[in-house]
Amino acid sequence: MVILEKENWSKKFSNEDFSDCDIASIEFDGCTFTDCDFSEASLAKSTFSDCAFERCNLSVVRLDYCKLSDVTFRDCKLLGVDWTRVAWPRMLFESPIRFYDCLLSDSSFHGLQLPEIVMEGCTTHNVDFREGDFSKASFIRSDFTGAIFSETNLTGTDFYGAIEFDIDITRNQIAQAKFDRFEAVRLLACLDIELID
Secondary structure (H helix, E strand, C coil): CCCCCCEEECCEEECCECCCCECCCCEEECCEEECCECCCCECCCCEEECCEEECCECCCCECCCCEEECEEEECCECCCCEHHHCCCCCCCCCCCEEEECCECCCCECCCCECCCCEEECCECCCCECCCCECCCCECCCCECCCCECCCCECCCCECCCCECCCCCCCCCECCCCECCCCHHHHHHHHCCCCCCC
16 A cells, blocks of 8 residues: 555555555545545545545545545445535535446435535435435436435436436425426325326
8 A cells, every 4th residue: 555645735546455544634635546445444534625536446434524625536436425424614605526427325415515516327325315405416317216305405406317216395395406307207206196197
């Protein structure tokens, strides 16, 4: 494993094994991580600014008081991550993280305020979105099998091409959200009605 300095600027990390390591209180700015393994690592109190992760495994990574700003994940495996442990800024006008074609199943975003978050082409099975603000998010082409939405702000969120979402329209804010015409029928499941072909 590469030896990490306290401050890492514009470095490229490739094929590194950080699994089950304690990477605490380290700063990364403008760094890229490709094909790296962070599974079950602790990133407590570390800072990632303007960083990109590609084809990395961050499953069950521990993010206690970790700071994230303008971080992109592509084709990454992020199973069982508790995103509520991150030290999010108090004021957010747009989400500091973006996910493209990632595996995010069994993770928690419960109660988080992440307007404009991007989760495009992701597998989000059994993810907890309860009581969060994901307004104006881009959830296009994602699979929401078993994902939980309750008291969630989805105002203006784009679900184009998304599948398997179960959103109770009486318990969530969905004004101006976008859905595929045929998938939008799923929104009626919470109502006591009978659909006839």
